[in-house]
Amino acid sequence: MFELPCKQEGGTRVGAITEKTHLSRTAVSHHIKILKDAGVVEMRKEGTKNYYYLETDNRRWQELAQLSQQLTTLFELLVNHQLSVQIDRQYDFKDIQAALDYVAKGHAKGKVIVKIDDE
Numbered sequence: 001m002f003e004l005p006c007k008q009e010g011g012t013r014v015g016a017i018t019e020k021t022h023l024s025r026t027a028v029s030h031h032i033k034i035l036k037d038a039g040v041v042e043m044r045k046e047g048t049k050n051y052y053y054l055e056t057d058n059r060r061w062q063e064l065a066q067l068s069q070q071l072t073t074l075f076e077l078l079v080n081h082q083l084s085v086q087i088d089r090q091y092d093f094k095d096i097q098a099a100l101d102y103v104a105k106g107h108a109k110g111k112v113i114v115k116i117d118d119e
Contacts, residue, residue: 011044011051040064 005012017028032052035041039060044051077083
């Protein structure tokens, strides 16, 4: 099992992650980019070397925990047929956050509706 070190431990390089996880260097880099974009992993430079570490900012982890709880609640409502969904446009999973940000900024011309049945 591989655990990404925190900032105080100095971080680790892509090569070390590749060795420990048996993933390709390309796959590791791809996953790191996703985690960096999510604010879960950060990087520090030492000369030409990049060291990656787990970001321990409590605010970001609280946001992720809250999102996880919201998704769990929505899933439970969907499974129990208490949620009806109307879709006028579909997004790839990677585009969902951009779509939500767009709506939150008031740029959307339509509405995002989540209906929860009271049955």
